[in-house]
Amino acid sequence: MSPLAANLGAVVAGIQISKEWDRMESPWYNLFNEIPLEPFTDARARELLMEHAEVTEELERKIARAREVDEWRRGAIPRGKRLDETVAPVHAPDSYILIAADGSQIYPDRHAAAAYFLLNTGTIVFRCGTGQAPAVSSTVPMLAARPMHTVETFGRMRFMVS
Numbered sequence: 001m002s003p004l005a006a007n008l009g010a011v012v013a014g015i016q017i018s019k020e021w022d023r024m025e026s027p028w029y030n031l032f033n034e035i036p037l038e039p040f041t042d043a044r045a046r047e048l049l050m051e052h053a054e055v056t057e058e059l060e061r062k063i064a065r066a067r068e069v070d071e072w073r074r075g076a077i078p079r080g081k082r083l084d085e086t087v088a089p090v091h092a093p094d095s096y097i098l099i100a101a102d103g104s105q106i107y108p109d110r111h112a113a114a115a116y117f118l119l120n121t122g123t124i125v126f127r128c129g130t131g132q133a134p135a136v137s138s139t140v141p142m143l144a145a146r147p148m149h150t151v152e153t154f155g156r157m158r159f160m161v162s
Contacts, residue, residue, distance in 0.1 A: 053084040095129030118143050 021027040040048070055078040063077060079085070103121035122138035 049084060053082045055081050055083060093129075095127070098124075098126040098128060100124050100126075116143060 019027070019029055059078070079087075101121060101123045103119065105120070106116075106118040108117045118141065120139060120141040122136070124134050124136045126134040
């Protein structure tokens, strides 16, 4: 078993998980045991969160192992000894600028019929205290495949094709 698979876990919530799969390799959901649960009441959900809010040594070890396996591991790292810990806010300045960027990607799949990747990014500039509307922008999603010789545009999508 690979180190990643040994430390892999998932909690998937929703009404239904799609299990349509048209690829040759084993689908992602074969890696997990499905345990259907009845919906929680708000009170029960809060109770469960409180019961499991302690940052244990086991959780810290799991976080450290995940970072060893994948240095690009995403996710929040607990700051204190409880996950439900709160911190009193500091006094915010009357005006400030918040700049944020986010992106998404589909990584190349070496098993796919064609090597490709997809990139999409967006930004926001929010000038708090000025009364100005936030400036939001996003790039045109780019789908790239090898070899990359020409670019064709279909709607807002740009395709690099040979």
